[in-house]
Amino acid sequence: MLSAPQQKAYQEFLVLLTKFKENFKDDAQKINPTTTKERFRKIQQWFEEKIAHSSAEHLAEVEIAPSWQAIQRELIREFRLLSTDVIFLASARQTATKKARLQSIDTRIDKLINYCQTMISQEKL
Template sequence: MLSNDRQQRYRELREQLEELRHQGEGDSLEIATLKTGVDRAQQFLQSQVLPVSISGLNSAEESRTQSYHTELHKQLRLLATDVLFLGSARQASTRQQRQAQIRDRLTTLLRYCDILLEEDSRPAE
């Protein structure tokens, strides 16, 4: 069962990722704005989500939560790289491919947040 503090931080991270997804939609994509949003989400994850103790969970929940934290961190780093590659894309087809990659990565990150938030609705084992 998640603490209210942890749950709130996952919600805030999810909101930031949703905002990024909306920024990444459409043809008038601003790379600088997207990069700033990714940087902010990475900073939030590192300063607000990862340091929060996951003690108090049973060992299976603790292990699962730690795995999702690792994946969130990895996917956010990859998202930052995708944004850099998008900024250097010259051809329209490459840009579209990079934008699709960014959308997929954001969908994955949002799914991880949803899974972590669902942990709270499960009865304690």
């Protein structure tokens, strides 16, 4: 079982991801790269402070540590890939490239949401 602060952090991250994902429901032409990068930078800073440096020693149950570490590692890896996609989206000039990046971002956010839900639910840990 996660400690209360860890559980809260994953819940807050889930909300941040969901709100960030809503920004991409618009057409690729309407996406503002500067605004997107700024929004993502805030999420990235929050992620580094609350999630990325979280450790297994704060778990309420030691038995779940290996599962937690595996999911945590994947969550961090996927977030880094999302960061790269956001950077590439900001530099994309052609509509087709923007659409491809938006699809990739959408997929990565979905994966991150699933990881957060798994951490919160603790059923699969």
